[in-house]
Amino acid sequence: MATEGGATxxxxxxxxxxxxxxGYDIRALIPESIGHFWSESYGQIYPGxxxxxxxxxxxxxxxxQKGRPDRHLYSLTEEGxxxxxxxxxxxxxxxxxxxxxxxxxxxxxxxxxxxxxxxVEAELAKxxxxxxxxxxxxxxxxxxHGNDPDLPYWLMTLSFGRHTSNATVKWCEETLQELGRLQxxxxxxxx
Amino acid sequence: MATEGGATxxxxxxxxxxxxxxGYDIRALIPESIGHFWSESYGQIYPGxxxxxxxxxxxxxxxxQKGRPDRHLYSLTEEGxxxxxxxxxxxxxxxxxxxxxxxxxxxxxxxxxxxxxxxVEAELAKxxxxxxxxxxxxxxxxxxHGNDPDLPYWLMTLSFGRHTSNATVKWCEETLQELGRLQxxxxxxxx
DNA sequence: GGGTGCATGTAATGGGTTACATGATTCT
DNA sequence: AGAATCATGTAACCCATTACATGCACCC
Numbered sequence: 001m002a003t004e005g006g007a008t009x010x011x012x013x014x015x016x017x018x019x020x021x022x023g024y025d026i027r028a029l030i031p032e033s034i035g036h037f038w039s040e041s042y043g044q045i046y047p048g049x050x051x052x053x054x055x056x057x058x059x060x061x062x063x064x065q066k067g068r069p070d071r072h073l074y075s076l077t078e079e080g081x082x083x084x085x086x087x088x089x090x091x092x093x094x095x096x097x098x099x100x101x102x103x104x105x106x107x108x109x110x111x112x113x114x115x116x117x118x119x120v121e122a123e124l125a126k127x128x129x130x131x132x133x134x135x136x137x138x139x140x141x142x143x144x145h146g147n148d149p150d151l152p153y154w155l156m157t158l159s160f161g162r163h164t165s166n167a168t169v170k171w172c173e174e175t176l177q178e179l180g181r182l183q184x185x186x187x188x189x190x191x
Numbered sequence: 192m193a194t195e196g197g198a199t200x201x202x203x204x205x206x207x208x209x210x211x212x213x214g215y216d217i218r219a220l221i222p223e224s225i226g227h228f229w230s231e232s233y234g235q236i237y238p239g240x241x242x243x244x245x246x247x248x249x250x251x252x253x254x255x256q257k258g259r260p261d262r263h264l265y266s267l268t269e270e271g272x273x274x275x276x277x278x279x280x281x282x283x284x285x286x287x288x289x290x291x292x293x294x295x296x297x298x299x300x301x302x303x304x305x306x307x308x309x310x311v312e313a314e315l316a317k318x319x320x321x322x323x324x325x326x327x328x329x330x331x332x333x334x335x336h337g338n339d340p341d342l343p344y345w346l347m348t349l350s351f352g353r354h355t356s357n358a359t360v361k362w363c364e365e366t367l368q369e370l371g372r373l374q375x376x377x378x379x380x381x382x
Numbered sequence: 383g384g385g386t387g388c389a390t391g392t393a394a395t396g397g398g399t400t401a402c403a404t405g406a407t408t409c410t
Numbered sequence: 411a412g413a414a415t416c417a418t419g420t421a422a423c424c425c426a427t428t429a430c431a432t433g434c435a436c437c438c
Contacts, residue, residue, distance in 0.1 A: 006396080006397070007289075007291055007294065008397080008398085010294075011294055014294070014297070014298040014301075017298060017301060022417075022418090023417085023418075023419090024416070024417050024418075033297070034293075034294060034297055035287070036293075037287075037288060037289065037290035037293040037294065038287070038289055038290070038293070038294050039287040039289070039398095040398095041398070041399055041400080042399095042400095042418085042419075043398070043399060043400075043401095043419090043420085043421095044397085044398065044399085046418070046419055046420085047419085047420085050419095065416090065417090066406095067405095067406050067407060067416095068405090068406065068407075068415095068416055068417065069404090069405080069406085069416075069417040069418050069419095070417080070418080071416095071417070071418095072417090072418080081301075084298070084301060085301055085302055088295050088298060088299070088301055088302045088306060089302060089306050091309075091310070091313060092291045092292045092295060092310055092313065092314070093291065094317065095291075096226070096228075096229070096230040097228060097288065098198075098228065098229055098230070099228035099229070099351075100198055100283050100284065100286075101283045102225075102227075102228040102229070102348045102351055103198065103201075103202055103205070103225060103228065103229050104279050104283060105344055105347055105348055106205070106224070106225055106344055106345060106348050107205040107208060107275070107279060107344070108279070108344040108347075109340055109341045109344055110205075110208060110272075110275060110276055110279055111276055111279045111280060115279060115280050116344075118282075119282070119283055122282060122283065123283070126285065149300055150300045152369065152373055153296055153297055153298070153299040153300055153307075154297060156296055156299075156366050156369060157293045157296055157297050159362060159365070159366070160290075160293055160359075160362050160366075163358040163359065163361060163362040164355050164358050164359065164362075166358065167354040167355050167357065167358035168351075168354065168355065170354060171350060171351050171354040171355075174350070175347050175350070175351075178343065178347060182343055197424080197425070199425075199426085213389075213390090214389080214390075214391090215388070215389050215390075230426095231426090232426065232427055232428080233390090233391075233427095233428095234391090234392085234393095234426065234427060234428075234429095235425080235426065235427085237390070237391055237392085238391085238392085241391095256388090256389090257434095258388095258433095258434050258435055259387095259388055259389065259433090259434065259435075260388075260389040260390050260391095260432090260433080260434085261389080261390080262388090262389070262390095263389090263390075
């Protein structure tokens, strides 16, 4: 009874383990929860929920509303909770990440060094902004979910973001210096 | 004359900027060059090359061989080099990375802490191995391409790997400790 | 005889995003 | 009047991996 379907389906199960929700709710919840390392679009969520319901992993209840479309509330079944647990135990399947910045940088010689500098500077700004958000989110979590047993796990994922963004910032700074040196050599020639 | 097609096509152009190659060569070159942050399968490479040839961005020459299939050697045209340059200048499009480890960790409360520990330990081992390889590759590059003008750019991409893998290792170690604390609390209860 | 390397390619399948379609309510 | 929010869903499209199909040569 493998009940196939990739990590996307499991992410839906996971979010529903936090309480009954509609597809719309799920979409809205993502940026505040797993948004730093996962994303789902409507095109995945709605068909995904339908499929999970067909497999008996979630239950659907329709809530009438006046003046608005019905809300379709989904909640985990016992089977769904088991399926989630099984998947959580499986080893993580490693993928080769695709990093367009590095791809462009690798071929940076084809283009003036200033072009690469701009790309790296954009990356730097992005991660500085991320770091600010991580800090804010961590504080908000501790305020609003201070004694939720899930909290330590949520903080671990945030901490990952902090570690890697800090490292990326440092790399950007070093790389900008190196690119600066290359730029000078280009312009100066022997003298 | 946009000549659409995502970053995959551009990666092919980039690799061909290093010299004429066959699809087979490209596949073999990837692990030694952009493999740490990019991948291409045959299912992408062969149709991709065909399409680039149709767009006049690469030129195909067939080399007869005895006892082996013909080699189809592709080389950049002037147009192809321009197209590559244009793309390199475009800002990097940021994607939300998908990280299955973090997804599992986020829902770690659904499962004994030992499960999460194993996932994190696997990640730790992976990045320690990567760090060893980065070091070896950097040395090999400096030995074999000591005065290649591309070298500084290649080293920057390696340096990125070092920075982020180091950060990941540190995070893994901290997270393992934290998970250990959670484990004890679970078992011990109040006493 | 059987595995590995050389070398090409296609087809089936799975994943995922974007844009579209609908339509009432509430805020500006 | 027009935009944003609530709320559902589908269809077209793009991207990517995997497995398959072919076939000779060379080494063990």
